[in-house]
Amino acid sequence: MAASPATRKRRARVPRPGRPPGADADATRTAILEGALEAFASAGYDAVSVRELTRRLGVSHNLAHHYFGSKQKLWHAVLDYAIGEQIGDVIQQLERGLDEQADPFESLAVSIRLVVTLFARLPSLPRLLTLESAWAGERLDYVFDRYLDPFFRVAERLRQRVEQAGGEHVDLRSFALVVLTACGSLFTHASVARRLGGPDPFSAEAVARHADTVVALVMDGLRPRRSPR
Helix, strand or coil: CCCCCHHHCCCCCCCCCCCCCCCHHHHHHHHHHHHHHHHHHHHCHHHHHHHHHHEEEEEHHHHHHHHHHHHHHHHHHHHHHHHHHHHHHHHHHHHCCCCCCCHHHHHHHHHHHHHHHHHHCHHHHHHHCCCHCCCCCCCHHHHHHHHHHHHHHHHHHHHHHHCCCCCCCCCCCHHHHHHHHHHHHHHCCHHHHHHHHCCCCHHHHHHHHHHHHHHHHHHHHCCCCCCCC
């Protein structure tokens, strides 16, 4: 399967003399995680063979087993690597908007930009989330309970603050799904984006434009409506 331009740039480099102890092991582990993320997002969990994946990446199958133990544990590690600390940064930003002195609209806008940035760094992630969101099961339980539910809970509190500040009332479920889908849409539909023209979807310019557009559309829908004359 073809790797995205963003992923190809992150392949493990040839070990160099004088690298810190453990650096090569970290690079190998990262290469496996990013390769697995792309494989799971492109083919789906059931179709991915860890042995075939390690062969494509040029690493030992035994080494992958040493790091992760099983395909299920590898999948968990992929999600932890892809979302982990990054979702914490987004939740922190959302929580800043809960402060009475903060502007909840601005905090929400910054949070949306953080989500777009997260997806731009790992563009296979929104495709993986889209695949797993379609089916109930252990994998969805893992990503929802560990990452999405905490995010949605804080987002709901901030949505309430936005409403208290005069913003429009919107349904949380629809709001959460629209924002999550919109933030990743440039990458889940990269081939369509190319057909529509403009800079390459994985370029910094395209990511910045996408973030601006998502923020503008979401915030315009939340800000108080002007009374008709």
